[in-house]
Amino acid sequence: MSALRIVWSGFVTNLKMLSTSSFFLLTSVVQPVIFATIAFYMFQSGGRSGTLLYAALGAGMMGVWSSTLFGSGGIIQWQRWQGTLELGVGAPPPMTLVYLPFSLANSFIGLYSMAATLAWGRIVFGVPLHFAHPWQFVLALAATVLSLGLMGLVLASTFILYRYANALSNLLEYPVWVASGLVFSTALLPEWTRPISWALPPYWGILAIRHAALGGPVWGPLAMVTLLGLAALGISILTFRLFERLARARATLALT
Amino acid sequence: MAGGGAVIEARELRRTYQTSTGVVRRKRLEVEAVRGISFSVREGELFGLLGPNGAGKTTTIKMLITLLLPTSGEARVLGLDVVEHAREVRKRIGYVFGGDRGLYERLSARDNLRYFAELYGVSGKAQRARIDEVFELVGLKGREQERVEGYSRGMRQRLHIARGILHDPQVVFLDEPTIGVDPVGARELRQTIADLIAAGKTVLLTTHYMFEADALCDRIAVIARGQIVGEGTPDELKAGVAEGQITEIEVFGVDDAILARLRGVESVTAVTVEERDQKQLVIVQSTGERELTAPLLAQLDGVEVGRVSSREPTLEDAYVALVEAA
Numbered sequence: 298m299s300a301l302r303i304v305w306s307g308f309v310t311n312l313k314m315l316s317t318s319s320f321f322l323l324t325s326v327v328q329p330v331i332f333a334t335i336a337f338y339m340f341q342s343g344g345r346s347g348t349l350l351y352a353a354l355g356a357g358m359m360g361v362w363s364s365t366l367f368g369s370g371g372i373i374q375w376q377r378w379q380g381t382l383e384l385g386v387g388a389p390p391p392m393t394l395v396y397l398p399f400s401l402a403n404s405f406i407g408l409y410s411m412a413a414t415l416a417w418g419r420i421v422f423g424v425p426l427h428f429a430h431p432w433q434f435v436l437a438l439a440a441t442v443l444s445l446g447l448m449g450l451v452l453a454s455t456f457i458l459y460r461y462a463n464a465l466s467n468l469l470e471y472p473v474w475v476a477s478g479l480v481f482s483t484a485l486l487p488e489w490t491r492p493i494s495w496a497l498p499p500y501w502g503i504l505a506i507r508h509a510a511l512g513g514p515v516w517g518p519l520a521m522v523t524l525l526g527l528a529a530l531g532i533s534i535l536t537f538r539l540f541e542r543l544a545r546a547r548a549t550l551a552l553t
Numbered sequence: 554m555a556g557g558g559a560v561i562e563a564r565e566l567r568r569t570y571q572t573s574t575g576v577v578r579r580k581r582l583e584v585e586a587v588r589g590i591s592f593s594v595r596e597g598e599l600f601g602l603l604g605p606n607g608a609g610k611t612t613t614i615k616m617l618i619t620l621l622l623p624t625s626g627e628a629r630v631l632g633l634d635v636v637e638h639a640r641e642v643r644k645r646i647g648y649v650f651g652g653d654r655g656l657y658e659r660l661s662a663r664d665n666l667r668y669f670a671e672l673y674g675v676s677g678k679a680q681r682a683r684i685d686e687v688f689e690l691v692g693l694k695g696r697e698q699e700r701v702e703g704y705s706r707g708m709r710q711r712l713h714i715a716r717g718i719l720h721d722p723q724v725v726f727l728d729e730p731t732i733g734v735d736p737v738g739a740r741e742l743r744q745t746i747a748d749l750i751a752a753g754k755t756v757l758l759t760t761h762y763m764f765e766a767d768a769l770c771d772r773i774a775v776i777a778r779g780q781i782v783g784e785g786t787p788d789e790l791k792a793g794v795a796e797g798q799i800t801e802i803e804v805f806g807v808d809d810a811i812l813a814r815l816r817g818v819e820s821v822t823a824v825t826v827e828e829r830d831q832k833q834l835v836i837v838q839s840t841g842e843r844e845l846t847a848p849l850l851a852q853l854d855g856v857e858v859g860r861v862s863s864r865e866p867t868l869e870d871a872y873v874a875l876v877e878a879a
Contacts, residue, residue, distance in 0.1 A: 306671035317659045380654025383620050388672040389644045545622045548570055
């Protein structure tokens with residue numbers, strides 16, 4: 298009960314802070330619209346106008362991933378700059394519990410991207426928003442956002458130890474878009490990249506979302522994205538515990 | 554007032570930091586921030602850690618509040634080892650760092666406290682009442698709905714204290730809580746600290762301000778270069794230099810060579826300089842065995858000299874003598 302209260306309180310706290318950040322909102326709404334526009338033109342010029350919803354969902358997920366990646370990485374770095382990192386670490390609950398709601402809020406904000414992309418596609422490009430399995434679509438989207446939030450938590454834990462881990466964030470944006478099939482099908486990629494794709498929650502997430510929207514098996518990919526999310530939670534519990542101890546030994550919690 | 558058994562204990566506490574220099578040929582360096590310090594704080598006591606910048610005060614506090622692991626030695630808070638039982642220690646302590654940082658700027662003061670109340674297990678009906686109570690205690694009642702980014706430094710410091718005592722901890726660590734706060738605000742904060750003691754808390758305070766330590770602390774440890782160089786009540790520390798004498802000389806332009814000559818005068822124990830606009834105040838501590846005015850003025854030959862006076866030693870003089878001797 299107390300853990301749920303901490304998660305809810307942290308989630309609301311971070312949503313309030315993110316909602317007052319015009320930079321964060323702008324990148325969550327404007328950037329995906331730009332991606333979507335490029336994707337629509339690419340698909341149209343390829344003579345594949347029937348798959349515009351496919352492109353819109355992929356572009357929306359690109360925004361969800363970017364929001365998770367930069368938000369989760371940024372939580373720790375930003376808290377370090379603000380001097381609140383030591384307060385979070387010095388609080389009684391385990392660090393995973395302290396930062397889980399922050400990471401979930403970042404992914405949740407990513408839903409703006411999905412909404413903005415779909416609205417843009419409908420209004421400007423006339424993309425029909427007919428979903429094959431509407432409820433399964435909502436479920437797949439929720440599971441994907443949750444799973445990405447948990448994946449973001451693993452990334453966040455590395456920032457506890459490494460002050461300049463944002464280099465890692467910058468490196469991970471485009472490769473994950475490509476390896477997860479958000480821009481184009483992973484069937485176009487070399488065979489050896491398959492295991493990498495399978496290990497990524499966004500790969501299974503977009504599969505479940507697209508199947509729910511356009512038709513296809515949803516439960517298999519949905520189970521995979523959920524399992525990978527739970528695995529990420531397990532890893533983050535271990536990494537937070539390990540990195541917290543190392544950070545206390547190496548004195549990397551504070552800015553100086 | 555100081556009462557029961559030891560609530561905070563540090564034994565041979567030591568902390569070194571690893572750092573490096575150079576880009577191509579990196580050279581690893583070890584900096585010893587705290588070099589084997591031992592002290593204990595009794596229940597209900599306000600204990601002061603005094604020392605210059607870089608003396609090791611904040612490092613010591615951070616080890617005690619579980620944010621840093623000691624390189625060696627042992628520390629206990631309320632009988633709990635700060636390394637082995639970090640989580641249990643965290644539940645029972647509150648801490649406040651001085652300065653502007655350490656608050657969620659875009660949230661209101663109330664939202665800040667609401668969040669930390671959940672982290673510290675103050676939930677349900679008790680939460681609202683407790684938050685109102687601490688706002689009242691630190692004098693922020695009526696301003697709690699405002700965003701922190703619009704707060705003055707004094708208001709932030711009060712909010713820091715409110716956050717630190719929100720969960721009603723038994724032990725409170727205050728690291729330079731009045732730094733940068735205007736005199737009126739600092740006086741009010743000192744009253745808040747005195748109220749904590751009156752409420753039965755044990756407080757460990759670090760400060761640069763001698764009058765603050767003199768007014769508030771039951772006992773003081775002076776720390777310099779990572780070691781404790783003096784410990785006792787403010788009166789005991791003053792008594793350490795009470796047999797001596799303080800001579801203050803106003804001068805206009807004094808350099809290091811002249812200060813070295815002053816230090817060389819027989820029975821002089823310490824010489825410090827305070828900048829006062831166009832002039833400087835040279836403070837000379839001596840054993841008091843002989844009249845020093847004439848020999849000191851002889852060393853200031855060629856320097857324009859203003860007022861010369863003698864006075865009784867203060868806690869600041871005791872502090873300076875201890876730090877200079879370290």
